[in-house]
Amino acid sequence: MLLFPQHSGTAASLRHPRAADGAGPLRRTKRHPDVGLNPSMDTAAAPGLRSAVVARVNGELRDLERPLESDAELELLDFTAPEGRAAFWQSSSFVLGAAVQQFYGATICSTVTTEDGFFCDAHMGDRTVQRSELPVLEESCMAFARSQHCFERLEATREELLELFKHNSFQLQRIEEEVTTPTATVYRCGPLLQLCRGPLLPHTGLIGALRVLTGSAAFWQGPSGRLSLQRIAAIAFPSTQELQAWQQAQDAAALRDHRRIGKEQELFFFHALSPGSCFFLPRGAHIYNTLVDFIRSEYQVRGFNEVVTPNIFSPRLWELSGHWQHYSAHMFSFTAGTETLSLKPMNCPAHCLMFAHRPRSWRELPLRLADFGVLHRNEPPGSLTGLTRVRRFQQDDAHIFCALEQLEAEIGSCLDFVRSVYATLGFSFQMALATRPDGFLGDAATWDRAEQQLEKSLQDFGEPWELSQGDGAFYGPKIDIRIQDALGRHHQCGTIQLDFQMPERFRLEYASAAGGTARPVLIHRAVLGSVERMVAVLAESCGGKWPLWLSPLQAMVIPQAPDAEGYAREVHAMLRRDGVMADLDADAGATLGRKIRRAQLTHYNFQLVVGRREQENGTVSIRTRDNRQLGEHSVHRVLQRLRELRDARVPNAEELF
Numbered sequence: 148m149l150l151f152p153q154h155s156g157t158a159a160s161l162r163h164p165r166a167a168d169g170a171g172p173l174r175r176t177k178r179h180p181d182v183g184l185n186p187s188m189d190t191a192a193a194p195g196l197r198s199a200v201v202a203r204v205n206g207e208l209r210d211l212e213r214p215l216e217s218d219a220e221l222e223l224l225d226f227t228a229p230e231g232r233a234a235f236w237q238s239s240s241f242v243l244g245a246a247v248q249q250f251y252g253a254t255i256c257s258t259v260t261t262e263d264g265f266f267c268d269a270h271m272g273d274r275t276v277q278r279s280e281l282p283v284l285e286e287s288c289m290a291f292a293r294s295q296h297c298f299e300r301l302e303a304t305r306e307e308l309l310e311l312f313k314h315n316s317f318q319l320q321r322i323e324e325e326v327t328t329p330t331a332t333v334y335r336c337g338p339l340l341q342l343c344r345g346p347l348l349p350h351t352g353l354i355g356a357l358r359v360l361t362g363s364a365a366f367w368q369g370p371s372g373r374l375s376l377q378r379i380a381a382i383a384f385p386s387t388q389e390l391q392a393w394q395q396a397q398d399a400a401a402l403r404d405h406r407r408i409g410k411e412q413e414l415f416f417f418h419a420l421s422p423g424s425c426f427f428l429p430r431g432a433h434i435y436n437t438l439v440d441f442i443r444s445e446y447q448v449r450g451f452n453e454v455v456t457p458n459i460f461s462p463r464l465w466e467l468s469g470h471w472q473h474y475s476a477h478m479f480s481f482t483a484g485t486e487t488l489s490l491k492p493m494n495c496p497a498h499c500l501m502f503a504h505r506p507r508s509w510r511e512l513p514l515r516l517a518d519f520g521v522l523h524r525n526e527p528p529g530s531l532t533g534l535t536r537v538r539r540f541q542q543d544d545a546h547i548f549c550a551l552e553q554l555e556a557e558i559g560s561c562l563d564f565v566r567s568v569y570a571t572l573g574f575s576f577q578m579a580l581a582t583r584p585d586g587f588l589g590d591a592a593t594w595d596r597a598e599q600q601l602e603k604s605l606q607d608f609g610e611p612w613e614l615s616q617g618d619g620a621f622y623g624p625k626i627d628i629r630i631q632d633a634l635g636r637h638h639q640c641g642t643i644q645l646d647f648q649m650p651e652r653f654r655l656e657y658a659s660a661a662g663g664t665a666r667p668v669l670i671h672r673a674v675l676g677s678v679e680r681m682v683a684v685l686a687e688s689c690g691g692k693w694p695l696w697l698s699p700l701q702a703m704v705i706p707q708a709p710d711a712e713g714y715a716r717e718v719h720a721m722l723r724r725d726g727v728m729a730d731l732d733a734d735a736g737a738t739l740g741r742k743i744r745r746a747q748l749t750h751y752n753f754q755l756v757v758g759r760r761e762q763e764n765g766t767v768s769i770r771t772r773d774n775r776q777l778g779e780h781s782v783h784r785v786l787q788r789l790r791e792l793r794d795a796r797v798p799n800a801e802e803l804f
Contacts, residue, residue: 460497601626
């Protein structure tokens with residue numbers, strides 16, 4: 148059913164849901180078969196109705212075709228809304244799955260939406276997806292979409308689910324692992340039947356354009372071992388025009404791809420002998436370490452204490468924390484003699500051991516532990532993508548152990564930390580409160596209390612935020628923080644997570660001021676998130692034109708002629724001694740103009756040109772990477788000014804020099 152504002156004088160026997168904007172009562176009608184509305188309807192009374200893909204009814208996302216059962220507040224969402232886009236792509240993943248099933252005779256394991264589209268994991272035996280097949284598969288998808296297959300929502304008991312999926316062992320495994328309630332929702336679209344919460348589109352005809360992007364390997368961890376799958380990724384839009392606009396944005400983004408910048412500026416590389424693990428070269432290590440030092444400097448003034456924890460732990464630690472049940476498939480485990488050991492994928496259990504290793508007092512709280520320890524996560528080979536998806540990484544990870552009455556102040560301080568760091572990095576940000584998912588640890592009352600506390604902190608913070616139902620971690624609700632880069636793209640980096648479960652599981656206690664013992668509350672907090680990922684986001688956002696304080700290309704010293712090379716080397720040495728990332732272009736075979744242009748194309752913040760006059764005066768002539776000539780300055784003045792601009796972490800040092 149589709150909903151739209153009702154004119155006065157219509158039948159009063161219908162239910163009267165209210166529009167979220169107060170536009171008036173609403174009634175139900177069916178969508179016209181050609182995807183538009185019945186021409187006799189007055190769509191001026193329902194702006195946005197033609198583009199609606201899902202509805203929010205009393206705060207709950209619903210299929211447009213689900214009937215209203217009582218008075219309700221209604222909001223129609225189109226593709227531009229995050230929830231609408233997610234529903235659109237989830238629906239499109241069914242189209243992809245149906246086409247893959249028909250095209251390859253494959254068994255569909257799962258269809259998943261991401262921030263950038265969706266993918267389908269399929270079991271094809273020994274067959275692999277060839278790049279030459281993607282255009283034909285894409286046309287099969289669009290032919291299926293044009294057939295306007297309806298999405299049929301079904302609620303089934305566990306026994307009915309087992310019968311429905313008895314020929315698909317992958318879906319049976321999902322039922323065992325994911326279905327924790329008496330009933331679950333499945334959707335049927337043409338020949339494809341899948342476990343899915345929804346909401347989905349009314350029918351596939353609303354998918355105006357679909358592009359199949361890649362085929363790659365993936366793996367499924369089944370009861371009998373790991374099975375090889377094929378993962379096909381795609382993206383879809385309501386119209387061809389939107390697909391074309393997306394493609395243009397992709398072409399622009401490709402010029403800023405961090406992998407391209409990393410290669411051109413010699414920042415980092417990857418090697419098949421250590422898949423998913425980055426080799427940072429000296430310039431890349433400078434960026435990496437400067438980011439870490441930035442966070443460390445904030446720790447000094449914000450009361451955090453840095454610690455170092457082991458990399459290898461017994462699985463007993465992860466069983467105690469609850470991670471083994473939920474996360475063991477993503478951990479690297481190995482045997483050493485008779486022991487099974489695991490590389491840590493996160494720091495929080497180790498920090499709980501630190502808290503528990505001796506008696507604690509209320510006077511020590513809040514106890515803020517920060518850790519840049521190396522983490523490893525067993526990401527599937529097909530999902531590894533430059534620095535944005537790796538197996539080995541570090542986070543600006545911190546855990547705050549505090550009393551319940553300190554919680555509000557600590558969360559507020561974390562939010563202020565986020566705002567301060569992102570302002571320095573030049574990012575705007577969006578926040579979402581992610582609430583309890585299926586399969587959560589603990590009791591609902593504790594979760595309700597935690598979610599209410601985070602909601603109050605967000606209200607007090609004063610920045611806009613949205614609700615993300617069911618997206619919390621299994622151990623607690625969280626505030627997800629998405630930054631927006633220079634290309635308008637959003638990236639999940641920072642997070643603030645509230646955890647009442649882990650202190651309970653580790654039986655953490657402290658001596659309270661009132662006498663006796665009390666249990667602390669745990670806050671998980673990251674601002675940069677993965678440092679590797681942040682390097683990638685920054686590289687693409689600035690297009691390789693790094694701000695001076697982060698730049699590995701702060702200055703290029705250029706002698707005008709061979710007789711000035713000696714002085715150029717002196718200036719270069721002085722810059723390096725003062726901590727400036729400076730290089731020297733002593734290529735005698737290149738003209739001065741060519742050397743300046745080469746430095747500007749490489750994005751050196753400043754070029755320091757020296758000749759006979761500069762040598763006599765103890766000066767340098769300065770140009771910026773945008774070819775602004777700043778005149779002649781003493782070396783002492785240049786060193787002082789570069790130091791000031793670098794330490795101030797300004798984004799536009801070239802303009803302020």
